[in-house]
Amino acid sequence: MPGPGHMSGPMWQPTAPPDLGRLVAWHPQPVPVLPLLCLLGALLYGWAVWRLRRRGDDWPIGRTVSWTVGLLLVVGVTGTGVGGYSMALFSVHMLQHMVLSMLAPIPLLMGAPITLALRALPSGRGRRGAPRRVLLALLHSRFARVLSSPVVAVSLFLLSLYGLYFTPVFDWAMSGFVGHTAMLIHFVAVGMLLFWGLLEVDPVPHPMRPPFRIVELFVTAPFHAFFGIAFMTSKDEVAGYFAHPMASWHLGALADQRVGGAIAWAFSEVPTLLVVIVVVVLWARSSDREARRVDRRADRDGDQERNAYNAWLAGLGQPHRQGHA
Template structure:
């Protein structure tokens, strides 16, 4: 790491900050990359550790936890770490295409796997219950899940507006260039991308007790409602004849980067990432839908065993009475 890079990392200056000094290649993109404050590595370590603590507590109580949820959480944390602590983070400070890849992972893919890990459900099962101080954190979490704040945050009007703002509001206004002037502005933007994805996909997946409609068809429609805005943004980026973000208008001359070609790649990546997460979410929704129908069928069967199929017998009796009424009424009408 050269002296200029160290100084920029320390001061949080505009410009290259912790940008690599060599042109991008596969090895550089995948390698661990130094960065100031190491915010995201610490955050990822904390998220992984807390989840493991929850699993240990469940195991101590003899409560099972689906392995698929654990794997999903691990994948989600790994994706966040991958794009914030490797060369993707460094080269994302110079190339719009790499930055947009980072944005799409944080907004469109990592949140899906994190949500499939059901962290809120895990938290509810591990936090102590009761009316005393020990049960206060769990009661606060339950209150928050049913509060007006959560209902507004999960409303489609809010989630879709936030999703649209994370594209159009940041890149087509001076906000992006302002945030990229400092380390903490950059970190704030990355956190915004991640939180936006969680808020957008949370009411769609409904793995945790998320406020909103439980109807699978409505959730699919909510998922699909954001795709046109995503596609239009990608088209606007690809068709623009000038750099969208001034921050990426002057990459290092020695890299021989065509700024407009790089921006074309950025738009293409945005377009592709409108489809990949959609496939993952649709598969997840299909699985949960089938499981929901299966649970409903099992509950219906158990109820039928308990009451001798009273509901079906009552319906058959209704049909029988209806047929008898029709039979007695027909001669009167014929007469």
């Protein structure tokens, strides 16, 4: 498999033209921050699962697989040639952005990392229980309630699109290692924040009924689609950083920008469908659990709730009949 090509510049940009082999090859960079964070996330998650199993508690294998898939998606667009060519081509950068903010957060959140941490971390009032108390304090804090509110979450997500690419902030972030790495982490963070409230696999400060979550999801879709269309139809280079691709690659900046816009537009559809499916499935499972809970309670108390309700209905007509006697 060919390597990512000769690297040059402070950001280790590739100079060889892109192909499939170079896109999937490992991308050398000064410090692979996001791959290292993913490795840390895998180790912590594995430790938490091991801790549960050690004391005899189960943890669904599907959640572990989902968490792993999410981490692999992040590594796949930051530790490979995709990460390198995202510094040279707007289309590849947009693919990276969409995966980090729209695709990877879904399996990451389906892994229920907050629930796992709350179950695995030791409880108590001493130093040993401090990490769990801090996590609970954060979940119940005013900061978490404000940040996770639908209005704030959606606004931050849209700001990461329009406020980044249509302002000088994008060129600044792309010009240095620290700014670029912070931008990539921001993409993952805003995606996690948005889908945290939409999926509700983990406890959230603002729980909503599934229909309202689906409405919130569809509110963002037109803004996201218009963002992609703006790049597809623009007659000028919107992202100045990518205005001058390498001449030897024979790729026009405007044509590449339109491809990037098409990628952004397409990603307004796929994650939306995935989230709707997940919300509907979880909604159905929740309804089934509630029905089973009601049935078990009826078996225990002889269905007293239904008997009391029937008695109340029967008593409604008694005063009326007595008044006409």
